[in-house]
Amino acid sequence: MQDLVVQRPEGLYCPSGDFYIDPWRPVPRAVITHAHSDHARVGHGHYLAAAPAEGVLRVRLGDIDLQTLPYGQAIGHHGVKVSLHPAGHVLGSAQVRLQYRAAGGGQTWVASGDYKVAPDATCAPFEPVRCDVFITESTFGLPIYRWRPDAELFGEINTWWVANVALGRASVLMCYSFGKAQRILSGVDAAIAPIVVHGAVHSLNTAYRAAGVDLPATLTVDEVSDPADFRRALVLCPPSAAGGPWAKRFGDFSVAFASGWMQLRGARRRGGYDKGFVLSDHADWPGLLGAVNATCASRVIVTHGSVPVLVRYLTEQGLQAEAFHTEYGDDPVEEQVQPQPPENGAATQGGA
Numbered sequence: 001m002q003d004l005v006v007q008r009p010e011g012l013y014c015p016s017g018d019f020y021i022d023p024w025r026p027v028p029r030a031v032i033t034h035a036h037s038d039h040a041r042v043g044h045g046h047y048l049a050a051a052p053a054e055g056v057l058r059v060r061l062g063d064i065d066l067q068t069l070p071y072g073q074a075i076g077h078h079g080v081k082v083s084l085h086p087a088g089h090v091l092g093s094a095q096v097r098l099q100y101r102a103a104g105g106g107q108t109w110v111a112s113g114d115y116k117v118a119p120d121a122t123c124a125p126f127e128p129v130r131c132d133v134f135i136t137e138s139t140f141g142l143p144i145y146r147w148r149p150d151a152e153l154f155g156e157i158n159t160w161w162v163a164n165v166a167l168g169r170a171s172v173l174m175c176y177s178f179g180k181a182q183r184i185l186s187g188v189d190a191a192i193a194p195i196v197v198h199g200a201v202h203s204l205n206t207a208y209r210a211a212g213v214d215l216p217a218t219l220t221v222d223e224v225s226d227p228a229d230f231r232r233a234l235v236l237c238p239p240s241a242a243g244g245p246w247a248k249r250f251g252d253f254s255v256a257f258a259s260g261w262m263q264l265r266g267a268r269r270r271g272g273y274d275k276g277f278v279l280s281d282h283a284d285w286p287g288l289l290g291a292v293n294a295t296c297a298s299r300v301i302v303t304h305g306s307v308p309v310l311v312r313y314l315t316e317q318g319l320q321a322e323a324f325h326t327e328y329g330d331d332p333v334e335e336q337v338q339p340q341p342p343e344n345g346a347a348t349q350g351g352a
């Protein structure tokens with residue numbers, strides 16, 4: 001039988017169900033894995049997403065024709081059974097499971113969207129879903145990418161912040177405003193000093209809190225009543241804000257950047273900031289391999305990231321592995337901060 005998901009110029013397409021998954025061009029029906037702007041774009045006729053994604057999707061896309069589905073619940077569409085399963089990437093992120101019964105046997109496909117397998121208090125944990133064909137991302141699909149435990153990382157951030165407080169300067173931490181910022185908020189020690197957030201982070205925080213995610217108290221710059229707080233605060237903002245007039249109010253501050261790309265020494269050197277924290281919302285190399293393994297899929301299709309490396313590795317493991325070309329990675333914030341990838345590749349994605 002024909003493949004359940006194929007590539008089209010508009011995006012990944014399910015011919016049997018006549019819908020797209022995270023399409024990059026406007027289409028009538030789109031299943032959206034998560035609200036990062038390279039995966040969730042404006043202009044589609046109808047959107048289907050996981051229920052916990054509703055708030056963040058509306059912050060990002062406004063008044064769209066959105067249907068939501070609780071994790072694990074299935075709906076039928078032209079004979080294709082569609083269900084969404086936690087991807088552990090950001091609030092509401094989902095893997096898309098497609099099941100089609102046909103004469104002579106059916107098949108089950110899972111499109112991962114972006115995912116991480118490490119725990120994250122701000123979203124539901126990644127759920128391995130058995131399938132025949134697994135479409136996996138490979139943003140950090142090189143053996144050099146191995147994340148340390150979160151506790152160590154947040155400990156490092158706390159130490160940097162405490163040291164800056166002692167010196168009377170703010171700790172400006174540049175990060176992706178959706179997902180990364182909330183994960184940092186949930187991980188740092190909010191008792192150290194006030195936390196100030198940029199407006200872009202604030203609007204996402206509001207959606208997270210409305211969805212029941214517990215985040216510490218934060219202030220926008222307008223809410224800071226004591227100017228001394230500007231000199232000891234932890235400040236979360238997108239990279240564009242840290243270099244502009246918005247950050248002038250913090251005076252002489254220390255600036256750091258949180259991203260999986262910080263694992264690359266060159267990225268740290270080029271960035272012009274004092275510190276780089278390796279914090280990613282994607283699976284690292286062992287995480288990717290473990291996730292692929294857990295699906296029990298015999299065929300794996302690799303999308304955005306270090307595609308050739310992972311395809312070669314999986315082929316060597318005896319799997320049928322191939323690539324889909326996708327156009328994720330048009331998020332202006334991430335584009336701006338993402339260094340050139342190492343040797344292999346066309347690494348382009350949002351929310352690293």
Ligand SMILES: [Zn+2]
Nearest residue numbers: 114328349350
């Ligand atoms: Zn992505």
Ligand SMILES: [Zn+2]
Nearest residue numbers: 036114350351
């Ligand atoms: Zn993403």
